[in-house]
Amino acid sequence: MRTPRTLALAVGFVALALVPVVAAALNQPFYLDLVRRIMIFAIAAVSLDLILGFGGMVSFGHAAYLGVGAYAVAIPAFYGVHSGFVQWPLAVGLSALVALVIGTLSLRTSGVYFIMITLAFAQMLYYLGISINAWGADDGMRLARRSQFGGAVDLGNPYVFYYVVFGLLVLLLWLGHRLIHARFGMVIRAARSNEPRLRAVGFATFRYKLAAFVLAGAACGLAGALLTNQTEYLTPSYMHWTRSGDIMVMVILGGMGTLFGPVLGAIVFLLLEDVLAAWTVHWQVVLGPLLVLIVLYARRGLWGLLAGRG
Amino acid sequence: MAEPLLSVRGLRKRFGGLVATDGVDLDVAEGETLAVIGPNGAGKTTLIAQLSGDLAPDAGTIRFAGEDVTALPAPERSGRGFARSFQVTSIFREFSALDNVALAVQAHAGHSFRFWRRAREERALREPARAVLAQVGLAARADVEAGALAHGEQRQLEIAMALATRPRLLLLDEPVAGMGIDESQRMVALLRTLRGRHTIVLVEHDMDVVFALADRISVMVYGRVIATGAPEAIRGNAEVRRAYLGEEVRA
Amino acid sequence: MLAVEGLEAAYGVSQVLFGIDLAVEPGRLVTLLGRNGMGKTTTVRAMMGLLPVRAGRVRFEGRALEGLPPHRIAQAGLGLVPEGRQIFPNLTVRENLVATAANRRGAAAPWTVERVFELFPHLAARARSMGGTLSGGEQQMLAVGRALMTNPLLLILDEATEGLAPLIRGEIWACLERLKAGGLSILLIDKNVEALTRLADHHYVLEKGRVVWSGTSPELRARADVQHRYLGV
């Protein structure tokens, strides 16, 4: 059972690492942009998986942090601060702060109420975003320059930017892997499995769930910062509720609670969208039922299929 | 009797029209095993839930080791030495048996905001957990996924998780429920080893088990404790027989 | 009319019933005795289709019931008064009676709310109260009345007097006696041997998922050992 997964993982990482080389060899630099965008959404999906797949917290407003991270890059840039050393920590910190507020209020509820209240908070931020005229409102803002990191790291170079995103994805996966197996991870996974039991043995579960919620928000904020740099543009529509739905679909499609599954989910979902859209303008009529089928018959997602246990 | 370890006064809980516990008074001395018996729906499980802190009482006080713990939530009571088992088996099914117990150890080994070191490689968690598993007779099953354990083994695991928190007070809600004869005998043997070492409040239907373990028995009917006493006294108590079994006392 | 043969059932992986055999003849009152956790309620749940039957047969009026969904089994004429009463707390007493009422076999004198109130005058006074606000005894009466309103051929009562005051118990037993006199077949689960030997025709004693003894009331009265071993405190 381990072998195909490990093999897929190795093949996957090597493939991702080689994309720039292959793209350069084939003179197809577009794939660099495409895969980079996919990896950015993979970061968002992995961050959601931390709370959704491992912690059992069905947050339907995860795109909010994508937006917060994006604003944290675009707003300083708008005022002439282009340093990534300012923007990126701000993106992570601000999303963590927003997640702390949302989490504190939302985690008081559970079940479907939790789903709805996280959705409501994301909508609230969305409407806030489209209302602030100083920062582009609905139109959003153009990012005049990608985040600056001094001489060494130039995001304007597509290869450099690619490996930065790749590195961050690998780093997140590695940190996530450590985290879910550390004491903290055991607690949030156990909270998903059986929260009353966890309280009975002496864990005050709220603070651990909240911490996980904040960490996930922070990681997604980073994805938001990357996304603005990728698009060189910020729009509040990053926070629209269908975005949250998309990210959630990536997680489920790839396989919840698997860490690597959401990466696979992001790859397949975004490629599928691209291919179907090129094939017919009615691509959603295919994608919709496909989603239903996946939910009904492939509960463990693509990563689960790789593991091969029915 | 010195000051009891656990002292409950006037505990009351109402669900709509049903009074689940109606002014329950209980005293449990350190090291004592108190069995609470009574017909279905008498409020025994509600009592356990209030003692463990999972359910807030409408009225009444719970004192533990001289302190009022009525307002404390479950995790904090656990921190003071409460541990419970559930009537319906409650374990972390996706985790191994050892993980289950190690989590209980972890709960009392400082905070868990540790993000780096693999919990499964921490000897400080695994060794005590293995010891407790051995104590309840599950040493050989340590690496089996808890959900895949036999029913009786899952109940044993519940006890192990409670023990792993080094409790002063064990609240056991029908520990042999749904067990076969062999399984329940094994459980009784296990619980017998705990007598005296821990203070125990035991809710149980199986009279064999109750008489095998209890120092004292309290009988609950309609949310009230109608009698408390030594097992023999309870067995012979006509009022208990009538209330519990509904027998009309023959003249 | 009801014949159960070799019934086996399990909760998940743990098997609870290991081949139950029992029969209820028309117009008889039959009991299922045993201590808690011996499989009495599980037997009822399996018969009613609330728990999948692993093996064995349940025949009622010549029809095979095993494998049918619960509503089909109930429609065949089994009226359940479940353990824990399970009345609908957010419905009034009258609504509890009316909601699932039916007369599928076209009984000549079907049960009505009024007839139920005659049987349990206590309930009449509380017709407009919400089910959740009733006392235990009232809830129990309501559960019996609710099952009667489906005009069953066989009434099944699971622990119908558990936790009730002696006076109320007496009232329920008296009512069962009247129902039996009216020709209704009854399967009763209880622990109170004393009262039941006067009421019932036949008894089955369950121990760890098996029928360990069966016989008539005089036979049971004669067997103090059986009473002590399987049913005593």
Added chain:
Amino acid sequence: MRTLRGAAVLALVAALMAVQARAAEPVKIGFITTLSGPAGVIGKHMKDSVELALDHLGRKVGGLDTEVIYRDDQRKADVGKQVADELLKKDRVNFVAGIIWSNVMLAVAPTVTGAGTLMVGTNAGPHELAGKMCNELYFTTSWQNDQTPEAMGKHMQDQKITDVYVMAPNYAAGKDMVNGFKRYFKGKLVDEVYTKLGQQDYQAEITALRAANPKAVFVFYPGDMGIQFLKQYAQAGLRDQIPLFSVYTVDETTLPAVGDAALGNFEARYWSPDLKNEASQKYVADFKKKFGYTPSYYGAQSYDGILLIDSAIRAVKGDLGNKKGMVAAMRKADFKSTRGKFTYNVNHHPIENFYLLKAVKGASEVEMQIQKTVFENHKDAYYQDCPMKW
């Protein structure tokens, strides 16, 4: 078995990647618009017009074999940016055209021009691209956003209309429109009301409007917001009481759904299907014949976009590498535009006429009719900020 399934998943990924890759060809035009979702109707008007232009050119733009690649931006800036990257780097198009939304345009245009490729906008007209962010390689065949409300403001100022109630959705374009309007309208404003973007029910605002009792109303409600607003305005009985002046609100994409509720409404625009010139009449007639519905300005300017590209390629005799030559040719606007003769300003935005339109009952349905010319050869307000280098 397991390995097989694993292989199947990987194969799926590989197959999806493979579908991506296609081979290269001669003149390639990437046309980005919104094809899915409710706004897909605008994309359809644009796409059909591009096809008509190709027909008129014998499927050869600039005399070369032509491939137009249509891509859907889903109305999202980041998707627009991605398909632009794809068109540039994978399909290696010579021109990118289209784009409905300002925010998508602001994300896409710099990407295209930054890659040294020519960009021909056929709808969106954000002020940044007319001013500070203007670019040698960027042209538009439509307008700058503000020009249209400026025309309406001028008309209402000329008519000495006063006590005007202004409404727009609460987003950037909404505020821009009102600012453009106020640039030429100096009369009294009763109130400025901004509503939620995508709002469906305007009853509360209409009630407040009636209570304010203005002499005229000026609104900007594009797309489905306009359909709803106009219907509700008419249902409130205000259509006959308070004249309604609007921009980008009533057009041929929304008229079928608004119907009679639009009657009497005034719009400002640079083009209308009844515009009397040879190119426009041919375009409208052939369009109706081919597609069976009335084209809109979205279509007309997309049609123009292809003709503009055609004129550029012809000028350099098919030498697609000669970017400067093509830009020089495009600056002359030497093609038969549906709006008649026009010139390009220094910022590559048209200097064109603006007309006052009125919704009237036509032969079978409601249609827009040109009433008068408001502006002749109108320039946008931002061209002086444009630092064109060559």
Added chain:
Amino acid sequence: MSWLLVLEQCLNGLQFGVMLFLMAAGLTLVFGIMNLVNLAHGSLYMVGAYFATAAFGWTGSFVLSVVFSLLATLAVGMVVEVVALRTLYERDHLDQVLATFGLILFFNEAVAMVWGRTALFTTVPKALSGHLQLLPGLRYPAYRAVIILVGLAVALLLYVVVSRTRLGMLIRAGASNRTMVAALGVNVRLLYTIVFGVGAALAGLGGLMAGPIYTVQPGMGDDILIQVLVVIVIGGIGSIRGALVGAVVVGMVDTLGRAFLKPMLSTTIGPAAANDAGPALASMLIYILMAAVLSFRPQGLFPAARG
């Protein structure tokens, strides 16, 4: 500001509220008794609007189109329940959210394939196109008045059905203890299909009434869906009474916020700032309300009785 204006805005709020209620009633019923979160409820609203518009085109009769649309949405609802949703009852909310998210995509695109992406033209029936003189100085559009009346009538009807009829008793009983209902001989599966169908028809009713005043186009149900979710969460999921109260509260708060927030703000922070802050705040108001309600009552205003 005059009393009449406030009154008229309250009517507007009420009208918006009853529209929300028509949607919320079905959604909350389906959640209450089947424990199913159905995001595709907005699609049924859309389908109702399309059916009504299409039927009006074929028959020319408003009444016929209403009847047809109600029956057709009922049928679509029941088919969707049988084909896609039935297997989801036992699944967790996450699966339900995702699968019904997929259904939204499908329905939005399906109507676009059948009827095109162009918004459809539909108008208020002639008889209802005028105004009613409610009070001296207060005229109200007849069609909107009818919406209020229909909405309140449906609320009353639902109240009667739920509180007085056998079906209603079964619905309430099923919400608290589905197993017991089945064990007493009721085909719960059929009951579910019927309830889902009725919920769909109510959404369809909302859609068909919305058609003439809003836009009939693909995706028209998405925006209102989110607002309806807010309604039922505020009201308490599963409670009809909660749905009504929640709908009216949300309708009022949203409408009055849009109408009076800006004027009120401009007296305190000045007109320019109010022009920025007013609309922004108004559009967030119902979400703020929801967050506030859930902070104090995590189960909503009227938590439904659940077994």
